[in-house]
Amino acid sequence: MTITITAFERSPDRGNGLARDMRVRWALEEAGLPYEVRLVSFKTMKEPAHLALQPFGQIPTYEDGDLALFESGAIVFHIAERHGGLLPDDAAARARAVAWMFAALNTVEPPVFDRALARILERDEPWYEQRLRGLEDSIRKRLDGLSHRLGDAEWLDGEFSAGDLLMVTVLRRLQGSDLLAEYPNISAYVARGEARPAYRRAFAAQLAVFNASNG
Protein backbone atom coordinates (compact mmCIF):
# COMPACT_ATOMS: atom_id res chain seq x y z
CA MET A 1 0.00 0.00 0.00
CA THR A 2 1.44 3.36 -0.96
CA ILE A 3 0.97 6.36 1.31
CA THR A 4 0.06 9.48 -0.64
CA ILE A 5 -0.01 12.96 0.85
CA THR A 6 -0.93 16.29 -0.71
CA ALA A 7 1.18 19.44 -0.68
CA PHE A 8 1.17 22.85 -2.35
CA GLU A 9 2.30 22.82 -5.97
CA ARG A 10 3.82 26.21 -5.21
CA SER A 11 4.16 26.81 -1.49
CA PRO A 12 3.63 30.42 -0.37
CA ASP A 13 6.58 30.03 2.02
CA ARG A 14 8.95 29.57 -0.96
CA GLY A 15 10.24 26.19 0.19
CA ASN A 16 10.93 27.25 3.75
CA GLY A 17 9.15 24.19 5.15
CA LEU A 18 6.42 26.12 6.94
CA ALA A 19 3.48 24.58 5.08
CA ARG A 20 1.75 21.86 7.04
CA ASP A 21 2.83 19.01 4.76
CA MET A 22 6.27 19.44 6.37
CA ARG A 23 4.97 17.93 9.64
CA VAL A 24 3.66 14.89 7.88
CA ARG A 25 6.78 14.45 5.75
CA TRP A 26 8.92 14.68 8.89
CA ALA A 27 6.81 12.11 10.75
CA LEU A 28 6.94 9.76 7.77
CA GLU A 29 10.72 10.14 7.62
CA GLU A 30 11.06 9.49 11.38
CA ALA A 31 8.98 6.35 10.90
CA GLY A 32 11.01 5.31 7.84
CA LEU A 33 7.93 5.14 5.62
CA PRO A 34 8.12 5.84 1.90
CA TYR A 35 5.40 8.11 0.51
CA GLU A 36 4.23 9.80 -2.63
CA VAL A 37 3.14 13.40 -2.96
CA ARG A 38 0.29 14.72 -5.07
CA LEU A 39 0.67 18.44 -5.65
CA VAL A 40 -2.40 20.69 -5.60
CA SER A 41 -2.82 24.28 -6.70
CA PHE A 42 -4.82 26.93 -4.89
CA LYS A 43 -7.50 26.28 -7.49
CA THR A 44 -7.65 22.47 -7.33
CA MET A 45 -7.62 22.60 -3.49
CA LYS A 46 -11.11 24.08 -3.61
CA GLU A 47 -12.53 21.59 -6.10
CA PRO A 48 -14.83 18.69 -5.15
CA ALA A 49 -12.17 15.97 -5.54
CA HIS A 50 -9.94 17.60 -2.93
CA LEU A 51 -12.84 18.70 -0.71
CA ALA A 52 -13.89 15.08 -0.49
CA LEU A 53 -10.54 14.43 1.20
CA GLN A 54 -10.21 17.72 3.08
CA PRO A 55 -13.50 19.44 3.95
CA PHE A 56 -11.81 22.83 4.47
CA GLY A 57 -9.87 22.79 1.18
CA GLN A 58 -6.45 22.72 2.82
CA ILE A 59 -3.32 20.60 2.65
CA PRO A 60 -2.05 18.10 3.72
CA THR A 61 -4.19 15.03 3.27
CA TYR A 62 -3.12 11.43 3.78
CA GLU A 63 -4.28 8.38 1.86
CA ASP A 64 -3.29 4.81 2.58
CA GLY A 65 -5.46 2.25 0.85
CA ASP A 66 -9.05 2.91 1.89
CA LEU A 67 -8.11 5.30 4.67
CA ALA A 68 -8.22 9.01 3.95
CA LEU A 69 -7.28 11.49 6.67
CA PHE A 70 -6.90 15.23 7.01
CA GLU A 71 -5.48 17.60 9.69
CA SER A 72 -1.72 17.47 10.07
CA GLY A 73 -2.00 16.75 13.82
CA ALA A 74 -4.24 13.75 13.22
CA ILE A 75 -2.05 12.43 10.42
CA VAL A 76 1.10 12.72 12.55
CA PHE A 77 -0.72 10.95 15.38
CA HIS A 78 -1.88 8.17 13.05
CA ILE A 79 1.70 7.59 11.89
CA ALA A 80 3.04 7.84 15.46
CA GLU A 81 0.56 5.28 16.76
CA ARG A 82 1.55 2.68 14.20
CA HIS A 83 5.32 3.09 14.00
CA GLY A 84 8.15 3.42 16.46
CA GLY A 85 10.02 6.54 17.48
CA LEU A 86 7.27 9.12 17.80
CA LEU A 87 5.38 8.10 20.94
CA PRO A 88 6.68 6.49 24.14
CA ASP A 89 5.59 2.95 25.00
CA ASP A 90 4.68 3.84 28.59
CA ALA A 91 0.99 4.78 28.75
CA ALA A 92 1.39 7.85 30.96
CA ALA A 93 4.34 9.20 28.95
CA ARG A 94 2.36 8.58 25.77
CA ALA A 95 -0.61 10.57 27.11
CA ARG A 96 1.73 13.43 28.01
CA ALA A 97 3.24 13.38 24.51
CA VAL A 98 -0.29 13.70 23.11
CA ALA A 99 -0.82 16.67 25.45
CA TRP A 100 2.20 18.37 23.86
CA MET A 101 0.77 17.65 20.40
CA PHE A 102 -2.43 19.48 21.32
CA ALA A 103 -0.47 22.22 23.12
CA ALA A 104 1.54 22.86 19.94
CA LEU A 105 -1.53 23.11 17.73
CA ASN A 106 -4.19 24.58 20.02
CA THR A 107 -2.20 26.79 22.43
CA VAL A 108 1.04 27.85 20.73
CA GLU A 109 0.18 27.82 17.03
CA PRO A 110 -2.88 30.14 16.99
CA PRO A 111 -1.09 33.37 18.03
CA VAL A 112 2.04 32.40 16.07
CA PHE A 113 0.00 31.83 12.94
CA ASP A 114 -2.07 34.99 13.50
CA ARG A 115 1.15 37.01 13.67
CA ALA A 116 2.41 35.51 10.41
CA LEU A 117 -0.93 36.24 8.75
CA ALA A 118 -1.11 39.80 10.13
CA ARG A 119 2.37 40.50 8.79
CA ILE A 120 1.14 39.60 5.32
CA LEU A 121 -2.44 40.83 5.29
CA GLU A 122 -2.60 43.73 7.76
CA ARG A 123 0.68 45.51 7.19
CA ASP A 124 -1.00 48.55 5.66
CA GLU A 125 -3.89 48.72 8.11
CA PRO A 126 -4.10 51.58 10.63
CA TRP A 127 -4.13 49.09 13.48
CA TYR A 128 -1.09 47.10 12.34
CA GLU A 129 1.49 48.17 14.94
CA GLN A 130 -0.92 47.83 17.85
CA ARG A 131 -2.17 44.48 16.61
CA LEU A 132 1.32 43.15 16.13
CA ARG A 133 2.28 44.18 19.66
CA GLY A 134 -0.82 42.47 21.04
CA LEU A 135 -0.04 39.27 19.17
CA GLU A 136 3.58 39.32 20.25
CA ASP A 137 2.52 39.76 23.88
CA SER A 138 0.30 36.69 23.50
CA ILE A 139 3.13 34.74 21.93
CA ARG A 140 5.54 35.75 24.72
CA LYS A 141 3.12 34.38 27.31
CA ARG A 142 3.21 31.03 25.53
CA LEU A 143 6.97 31.10 25.11
CA ASP A 144 7.44 32.01 28.79
CA GLY A 145 5.52 28.90 29.79
CA LEU A 146 7.27 26.73 27.23
CA SER A 147 10.75 27.98 28.11
CA HIS A 148 10.17 27.51 31.82
CA ARG A 149 8.94 23.95 31.35
CA LEU A 150 11.66 23.01 28.86
CA GLY A 151 14.50 24.32 31.02
CA ASP A 152 17.72 22.76 29.82
CA ALA A 153 16.12 19.49 28.74
CA GLU A 154 16.66 18.20 25.24
CA TRP A 155 12.97 17.56 24.50
CA LEU A 156 9.69 18.48 26.22
CA ASP A 157 9.13 15.21 28.06
CA GLY A 158 11.88 12.60 27.90
CA GLU A 159 12.64 11.20 24.46
CA PHE A 160 11.83 13.04 21.22
CA SER A 161 8.13 12.57 20.41
CA ALA A 162 5.39 13.66 18.04
CA GLY A 163 4.76 16.47 20.55
CA ASP A 164 8.26 17.83 19.91
CA LEU A 165 7.84 17.33 16.18
CA LEU A 166 4.69 19.48 16.08
CA MET A 167 6.04 22.07 18.53
CA VAL A 168 9.23 22.57 16.50
CA THR A 169 7.27 23.04 13.27
CA VAL A 170 5.05 25.64 14.99
CA LEU A 171 8.00 27.53 16.50
CA ARG A 172 9.90 27.65 13.20
CA ARG A 173 7.38 30.26 12.06
CA LEU A 174 9.03 32.66 14.54
CA GLN A 175 12.52 32.20 13.13
CA GLY A 176 14.20 35.46 12.28
CA SER A 177 12.09 37.35 14.83
CA ASP A 178 13.34 38.85 18.07
CA LEU A 179 10.71 36.75 19.80
CA LEU A 180 12.55 33.48 19.43
CA ALA A 181 15.93 35.10 20.13
CA GLU A 182 14.62 36.14 23.57
CA TYR A 183 14.45 32.47 24.55
CA PRO A 184 17.84 30.80 23.98
CA ASN A 185 16.66 27.42 25.27
CA ILE A 186 13.72 27.42 22.83
CA SER A 187 15.99 28.49 19.96
CA ALA A 188 18.35 25.61 20.77
CA TYR A 189 15.37 23.22 20.98
CA VAL A 190 14.20 24.23 17.50
CA ALA A 191 17.74 23.80 16.18
CA ARG A 192 17.89 20.29 17.69
CA GLY A 193 14.70 19.40 15.85
CA GLU A 194 16.03 20.75 12.58
CA ALA A 195 19.26 18.80 13.00
CA ARG A 196 17.51 15.43 13.01
CA PRO A 197 18.25 13.44 9.85
CA ALA A 198 14.53 12.78 9.30
CA TYR A 199 13.81 16.51 9.49
CA ARG A 200 16.55 17.24 6.97
CA ARG A 201 15.25 14.67 4.51
CA ALA A 202 11.71 16.06 4.81
CA PHE A 203 12.93 19.62 4.40
CA ALA A 204 14.95 18.75 1.30
CA ALA A 205 11.94 16.97 -0.23
CA GLN A 206 9.60 19.93 0.15
CA LEU A 207 12.27 22.36 -1.04
CA ALA A 208 12.80 20.26 -4.16
CA VAL A 209 9.08 20.69 -4.97
CA PHE A 210 9.35 24.43 -4.66
CA ASN A 211 12.51 24.62 -6.74
CA ALA A 212 10.97 22.46 -9.46
CA SER A 213 7.90 24.71 -9.63
CA ASN A 214 10.19 27.71 -10.08
CA GLY A 215 12.58 25.98 -12.43
Next chain:
Amino acid sequence: MTITITAFERSPDRGNGLARDMRVRWALEEAGLPYEVRLVSFKTMKEPAHLALQPFGQIPTYEDGDLALFESGAIVFHIAERHGGLLPDDAAARARAVAWMFAALNTVEPPVFDRALARILERDEPWYEQRLRGLEDSIRKRLDGLSHRLGDAEWLDGEFSAGDLLMVTVLRRLQGSDLLAEYPNISAYVARGEARPAYRRAFAAQLAVFNASNG
Protein backbone atom coordinates in the same frame (compact mmCIF):
# COMPACT_ATOMS: atom_id res chain seq x y z
CA MET B 1 -8.41 6.44 42.02
CA THR B 2 -10.25 9.75 41.87
CA ILE B 3 -10.09 11.89 38.76
CA THR B 4 -9.59 15.56 39.58
CA ILE B 5 -9.88 18.35 37.05
CA THR B 6 -9.37 22.09 37.45
CA ALA B 7 -11.82 24.81 36.45
CA PHE B 8 -12.25 28.55 36.96
CA GLU B 9 -13.44 29.56 40.40
CA ARG B 10 -15.31 32.35 38.63
CA SER B 11 -15.64 31.67 34.92
CA PRO B 12 -15.52 34.76 32.69
CA ASP B 13 -18.35 33.29 30.61
CA ARG B 14 -20.70 33.53 33.61
CA GLY B 15 -21.58 29.85 33.62
CA ASN B 16 -22.33 29.62 29.93
CA GLY B 17 -20.18 26.51 29.56
CA LEU B 18 -17.65 28.07 27.19
CA ALA B 19 -14.60 27.54 29.40
CA ARG B 20 -12.54 24.55 28.37
CA ASP B 21 -13.31 22.48 31.46
CA MET B 22 -16.76 21.97 29.87
CA ARG B 23 -15.23 19.68 27.23
CA VAL B 24 -13.62 17.51 29.84
CA ARG B 25 -16.71 17.43 32.07
CA TRP B 26 -18.79 16.40 29.05
CA ALA B 27 -16.37 13.62 28.06
CA LEU B 28 -16.29 12.34 31.65
CA GLU B 29 -20.10 12.31 31.74
CA GLU B 30 -20.28 10.47 28.39
CA ALA B 31 -17.86 7.90 29.82
CA GLY B 32 -19.82 7.68 33.08
CA LEU B 33 -16.78 8.57 35.18
CA PRO B 34 -17.12 10.41 38.49
CA TYR B 35 -14.71 13.29 39.02
CA GLU B 36 -13.79 16.02 41.43
CA VAL B 37 -13.12 19.63 40.58
CA ARG B 38 -10.48 21.89 42.09
CA LEU B 39 -11.30 25.52 41.47
CA VAL B 40 -8.51 27.95 40.64
CA SER B 41 -8.51 31.73 40.54
CA PHE B 42 -6.79 33.88 37.92
CA LYS B 43 -4.11 34.40 40.56
CA THR B 44 -3.53 30.78 41.62
CA MET B 45 -3.51 29.69 37.94
CA LYS B 46 -0.21 31.51 37.49
CA GLU B 47 1.44 30.12 40.64
CA PRO B 48 4.07 27.33 40.63
CA ALA B 49 1.73 24.60 41.92
CA HIS B 50 -0.61 25.05 38.96
CA LEU B 51 2.17 25.71 36.45
CA ALA B 52 3.65 22.33 37.39
CA LEU B 53 0.42 20.81 36.05
CA GLN B 54 -0.25 23.28 33.24
CA PRO B 55 2.85 24.99 31.79
CA PHE B 56 0.79 27.81 30.25
CA GLY B 57 -1.20 28.60 33.41
CA GLN B 58 -4.56 27.63 31.95
CA ILE B 59 -7.44 25.33 32.85
CA PRO B 60 -8.39 22.51 32.66
CA THR B 61 -5.91 20.01 34.02
CA TYR B 62 -6.57 16.34 34.71
CA GLU B 63 -5.10 14.22 37.49
CA ASP B 64 -5.66 10.53 37.96
CA GLY B 65 -3.24 8.92 40.38
CA ASP B 66 0.27 9.61 39.12
CA LEU B 67 -0.88 10.84 35.74
CA ALA B 68 -1.21 14.59 35.22
CA LEU B 69 -2.39 15.94 31.87
CA PHE B 70 -3.19 19.30 30.35
CA GLU B 71 -4.81 20.50 27.09
CA SER B 72 -8.53 19.84 26.84
CA GLY B 73 -8.10 18.01 23.52
CA ALA B 74 -5.54 15.61 24.99
CA ILE B 75 -7.62 15.03 28.12
CA VAL B 76 -10.73 14.27 26.07
CA PHE B 77 -8.67 11.90 23.92
CA HIS B 78 -7.25 10.17 26.99
CA ILE B 79 -10.76 9.58 28.34
CA ALA B 80 -12.04 8.52 24.91
CA GLU B 81 -9.26 5.98 24.45
CA ARG B 82 -10.01 4.23 27.73
CA HIS B 83 -13.80 4.25 27.85
CA GLY B 84 -16.61 3.46 25.46
CA GLY B 85 -18.80 5.85 23.55
CA LEU B 86 -16.35 8.49 22.37
CA LEU B 87 -14.30 6.75 19.67
CA PRO B 88 -15.35 4.05 17.17
CA ASP B 89 -13.85 0.57 17.48
CA ASP B 90 -12.98 0.37 13.78
CA ALA B 91 -9.41 1.63 13.28
CA ALA B 92 -10.12 3.76 10.20
CA ALA B 93 -13.24 5.33 11.73
CA ARG B 94 -11.27 6.01 14.90
CA ALA B 95 -8.50 7.78 12.93
CA ARG B 96 -11.15 9.91 11.21
CA ALA B 97 -12.72 10.82 14.57
CA VAL B 98 -9.27 11.97 15.72
CA ALA B 99 -9.03 14.07 12.53
CA TRP B 100 -12.25 15.84 13.57
CA MET B 101 -10.82 16.44 17.04
CA PHE B 102 -7.84 18.22 15.53
CA ALA B 103 -10.06 20.00 12.99
CA ALA B 104 -12.20 21.38 15.81
CA LEU B 105 -9.22 22.69 17.77
CA ASN B 106 -6.71 23.64 15.09
CA THR B 107 -8.89 24.72 12.15
CA VAL B 108 -12.26 25.89 13.48
CA GLU B 109 -11.48 27.15 16.97
CA PRO B 110 -8.72 29.70 16.20
CA PRO B 111 -10.85 32.19 14.19
CA VAL B 112 -13.89 31.55 16.43
CA PHE B 113 -11.85 32.29 19.53
CA ASP B 114 -10.22 35.34 17.91
CA ARG B 115 -13.66 36.75 17.18
CA ALA B 116 -14.76 36.26 20.79
CA LEU B 117 -11.58 37.95 22.00
CA ALA B 118 -11.89 40.86 19.56
CA ARG B 119 -15.47 41.45 20.73
CA ILE B 120 -14.15 41.89 24.25
CA LEU B 121 -10.80 43.62 23.71
CA GLU B 122 -11.16 45.62 20.50
CA ARG B 123 -14.76 46.84 20.68
CA ASP B 124 -13.74 50.46 21.20
CA GLU B 125 -10.98 50.51 18.60
CA PRO B 126 -11.58 52.53 15.44
CA TRP B 127 -10.91 49.45 13.33
CA TYR B 128 -13.32 47.17 15.20
CA GLU B 129 -15.95 46.78 12.48
CA GLN B 130 -13.41 46.03 9.77
CA ARG B 131 -11.55 43.55 11.93
CA LEU B 132 -14.76 41.80 12.92
CA ARG B 133 -15.76 41.46 9.26
CA GLY B 134 -12.38 39.91 8.44
CA LEU B 135 -12.70 37.40 11.25
CA GLU B 136 -16.25 36.54 10.29
CA ASP B 137 -15.17 35.93 6.70
CA SER B 138 -12.56 33.48 7.99
CA ILE B 139 -15.14 31.76 10.17
CA ARG B 140 -17.60 31.51 7.26
CA LYS B 141 -14.97 29.69 5.19
CA ARG B 142 -14.69 27.11 7.95
CA LEU B 143 -18.45 26.85 8.39
CA ASP B 144 -18.95 26.48 4.63
CA GLY B 145 -16.65 23.46 4.65
CA LEU B 146 -18.18 22.03 7.78
CA SER B 147 -21.77 22.52 6.61
CA HIS B 148 -21.06 20.95 3.24
CA ARG B 149 -19.44 17.91 4.81
CA LEU B 150 -22.08 17.51 7.53
CA GLY B 151 -25.01 17.71 5.11
CA ASP B 152 -28.06 16.25 6.80
CA ALA B 153 -26.10 13.72 8.85
CA GLU B 154 -26.56 13.57 12.59
CA TRP B 155 -22.84 13.63 13.43
CA LEU B 156 -19.67 14.32 11.44
CA ASP B 157 -18.69 10.72 10.72
CA GLY B 158 -21.11 8.00 11.78
CA GLU B 159 -21.78 7.70 15.49
CA PHE B 160 -21.26 10.56 17.96
CA SER B 161 -17.54 10.81 18.79
CA ALA B 162 -14.99 12.90 20.65
CA GLY B 163 -14.65 14.81 17.35
CA ASP B 164 -18.28 15.90 17.60
CA LEU B 165 -17.89 16.68 21.28
CA LEU B 166 -15.01 19.09 20.63
CA MET B 167 -16.60 20.58 17.50
CA VAL B 168 -19.87 21.34 19.32
CA THR B 169 -18.03 23.04 22.20
CA VAL B 170 -16.10 25.18 19.69
CA LEU B 171 -19.23 26.14 17.71
CA ARG B 172 -21.18 27.08 20.84
CA ARG B 173 -19.02 30.20 21.04
CA LEU B 174 -20.89 31.46 17.95
CA GLN B 175 -24.32 31.07 19.50
CA GLY B 176 -26.42 34.18 19.31
CA SER B 177 -24.52 35.38 16.23
CA ASP B 178 -25.89 35.62 12.70
CA LEU B 179 -22.99 33.40 11.67
CA LEU B 180 -24.42 30.25 13.12
CA ALA B 181 -27.96 31.13 12.00
CA GLU B 182 -26.71 31.18 8.38
CA TYR B 183 -26.06 27.42 8.63
CA PRO B 184 -29.23 25.64 9.76
CA ASN B 185 -27.64 22.20 9.61
CA ILE B 186 -24.78 23.33 11.86
CA SER B 187 -27.21 24.98 14.28
CA ALA B 188 -29.19 21.76 14.48
CA TYR B 189 -25.95 19.80 14.98
CA VAL B 190 -24.97 21.99 17.93
CA ALA B 191 -28.47 21.60 19.39
CA ARG B 192 -28.18 17.81 19.10
CA GLY B 193 -24.95 17.93 21.05
CA GLU B 194 -26.48 20.10 23.74
CA ALA B 195 -29.47 17.75 24.03
CA ARG B 196 -27.33 14.79 25.07
CA PRO B 197 -27.90 13.84 28.72
CA ALA B 198 -24.13 13.83 29.37
CA TYR B 199 -23.85 17.36 27.99
CA ARG B 200 -26.69 18.53 30.19
CA ARG B 201 -25.16 17.06 33.32
CA ALA B 202 -21.80 18.67 32.52
CA PHE B 203 -23.42 22.01 31.79
CA ALA B 204 -25.39 21.94 35.05
CA ALA B 205 -22.24 21.11 37.01
CA GLN B 206 -20.23 24.04 35.66
CA LEU B 207 -23.19 26.41 36.06
CA ALA B 208 -23.52 25.37 39.70
CA VAL B 209 -19.90 26.45 40.28
CA PHE B 210 -20.59 29.87 38.76
CA ASN B 211 -23.80 30.32 40.75
CA ALA B 212 -22.07 29.34 43.99
CA SER B 213 -19.29 31.86 43.39
CA ASN B 214 -21.93 34.56 42.89
CA GLY B 215 -24.11 33.34 45.72
